[in-house]
Amino acid sequence: VIEKAQHPRAMQANPFAIEHFGVEARFGTQPAAFDYYVVRQRAGGATLSARYLPAQAEVRRREVERLAKSLVLNVK
Numbered sequence: 081v082i083e084k085a086q087h088p089r090a091m092q093a094n095p096f097a098i099e100h101f102g103v104e105a106r107f108g109t110q111p112a113a114f115d116y117y118v119v120r121q122r123a124g125g126a127t128l129s130a131r132y133l134p135a136q137a138e139v140r141r142r143e144v145e146r147l148a149k150s151l152v153l154n155v156k
Contacts, residue, residue: 081105081106081107082103083104083106085102085104086100088118089101091149092149096121100115100145100148102116104134104137111134112131112133112134115129115137115144117129121153128144128147128151
């Protein structure tokens, strides 16, 4: 059951575009928070996803955002 959904938002435009959206859901009695980062670079794109307990979401989200911003795609 989806309990809360965030609309996509632009996190950054330069040096490459990153958009973020999130969902909070419950699977039976198990709550979960999901974050999705859509990364667009000249060589291609990627979607980075993360799942964690809602109580950990704030701290983990900062870590995953830092990872998304440092991602460099090497598409051949």
